[in-house]
Amino acid sequence: MSYYFHSSYQFTYHGIDRIRTRLKLQNLNDVQLHEHCLKLISESYDIEETKSFKYIRVNKTHFYFVIRKDVNLILTISPMSATKLLTVIEKNL
Template sequence: MSYYFKHNYVFSDHGLQRACERLKLNRENTFEAKEHCMKLIDKSTYEFETSNHIYIKIAKTELFFVVNKTNNLIITVTQMSVSKQLEVIEKNL
């Protein structure tokens, strides 16, 4: 009997491409890149939510995974300053 672990999140093609570019994972294959990203998400200590998205911070950077709340789809990886975070949160109050 074997056990397969399934992550809570899935990647869009764009999301995986952005993760590879911004995290400098271009040399890794798709499976290794996804696993690396999932480890970063698991280790994250900061996240915030809006009505449609979850923003998960990557430690020691200003990069965030942007996740669609409806289907747990990682849409992109983007850089967000503190002021940009506040702006996003204020728009969704």
């Protein structure tokens, strides 16, 4: 019997590249990167939701995971100020 890990989140290739670059995690392989991101997401308490997206803040930084809610797909990680986040939320309500 084999065991494998099934994540509730999926990643785009663009998202993986952005995460590696912006969080400076070039030394991690894909599996380690996924596990690290899932840990960051599960530890975050700063989550903003709109009709289509979730914005999850990374460790009190200015970076947010951008996740499509309908399929739990991590699109990217993006730097956002409070005003930019508010603007994005208002447009997608």
